[in-house]
Amino acid sequence: MKIIDAHNHPDWHGHDLEKFIANMDRYGIEQTWLLNWECPEHEYATSYRHIVPASLLGSQTGPIPFSRCVSYKERAPERFIPGYCPDPRLPDACARLRAAHEIYGARVCGEFKCRMMYDSPDALRMFKVAGELKMPVIFHLQYSFQRTDNDPWSEWWGGTIDTLERVLQACPETIFLGHAPGFWIHISNDDLWSKTNYPSADTKVIPGGRTVELLRKYSNFYCDMSAGSGRLALQRDPEFAINFLTEFQDRVVYARDYFDNTHQEFLDSLELPETILHKLYHKNAEKLVVE
Numbered sequence: 652m653k654i655i656d657a658h659n660h661p662d663w664h665g666h667d668l669e670k671f672i673a674n675m676d677r678y679g680i681e682q683t684w685l686l687n688w689e690c691p692e693h694e695y696a697t698s699y700r701h702i703v704p705a706s707l708l709g710s711q712t713g714p715i716p717f718s719r720c721v722s723y724k725e726r727a728p729e730r731f732i733p734g735y736c737p738d739p740r741l742p743d744a745c746a747r748l749r750a751a752h753e754i755y756g757a758r759v760c761g762e763f764k765c766r767m768m769y770d771s772p773d774a775l776r777m778f779k780v781a782g783e784l785k786m787p788v789i790f791h792l793q794y795s796f797q798r799t800d801n802d803p804w805s806e807w808w809g810g811t812i813d814t815l816e817r818v819l820q821a822c823p824e825t826i827f828l829g830h831a832p833g834f835w836i837h838i839s840n841d842d843l844w845s846k847t848n849y850p851s852a853d854t855k856v857i858p859g860g861r862t863v864e865l866l867r868k869y870s871n872f873y874c875d876m877s878a879g880s881g882r883l884a885l886q887r888d889p890e891f892a893i894n895f896l897t898e899f900q901d902r903v904v905y906a907r908d909y910f911d912n913t914h915q916e917f918l919d920s921l922e923l924p925e926t927i928l929h930k931l932y933h934k935n936a937e938k939l940v941v942e
């Protein structure tokens with residue numbers, strides 16, 4: 652089975668190109684969507700500092716510079732699809748997006764992760780250009796929770812699930828992929844979204860969640876199952892996951908955002924029909940990348 656990891660990053664969690672490719676080979680991953688992350692340095696939590704080397708390399712564009720995605724692509728062109736999302740508040744954001752597409756082969760607009768409401772006029776303008784360029788947008792949505800007194804920084808990204816709905820409505824020509832805790836927590840129709848990023852592993856899903864509602868309502872809406880948030884949303888209730896992945900078999904993509912194999916192990920344990928697995932593992936991702 653061909654496998655595409657639709658969400659990962661260069662120089663991430665201690666992986667240089669060589670380690671990255673060895674890791675892909677180990678888990679049978681043929682291609683990876685390699686995403687940047689652009690935002691001002693003061694917007695991302697200090698806890699990220701040890702897993703992104705940007706400041707070490709003098710990056711002026713935030714935690715994961717697009718230049719690293721380009722570097723991987725140039726050295727291993729068959730293995731990577733570069734993704735680029737500018738900070739949409741920059742006056743030349745749309746020009747940057749076009750240049751990344753035209754000159755450097757970016758085919759995905761991601762990862763979008765800035766400390767701002769995602770339905771701001773600047774973001775909507777960028778999403779429309781992404782749609783015009785046929786670049787699917789991958790965004791990180793996360794609610795704010797106060798942490799400890801020693802670390803009062805409370806990260807939040809994008810707004811709420813209602814912000815997301817306004818974005819989907821405003822940009823019907825753009826494809827979006829839901830990602831991160833603030834999106835996946837809404838797989839269940841409960842109030843956990845207001846309490847935690849990660850529900851405990853045995854919390855059953857209550858039908859009627861906004862995630863499902865938005866997928867049913869908006870045909871331009873997809874999701875990536877990457878990271879703990881995506882895996883846990885499915886793993887917390889495997890029976891629900893089978894129904895979810897069957898209903899949305901054309902709009903979910905396999906993705907990791909990390910270097911372990913837990914997403915594959917879980918997916919394979921569900922004993923889904925081969926036709927569905929082909930879509931999740933590669934066909935849906937291939938459909939979204941337009942040359």
Ligand SMILES: [Zn+2]
Pocket residue numbers: 658659660762908
């Ligand atoms: Zn990511």
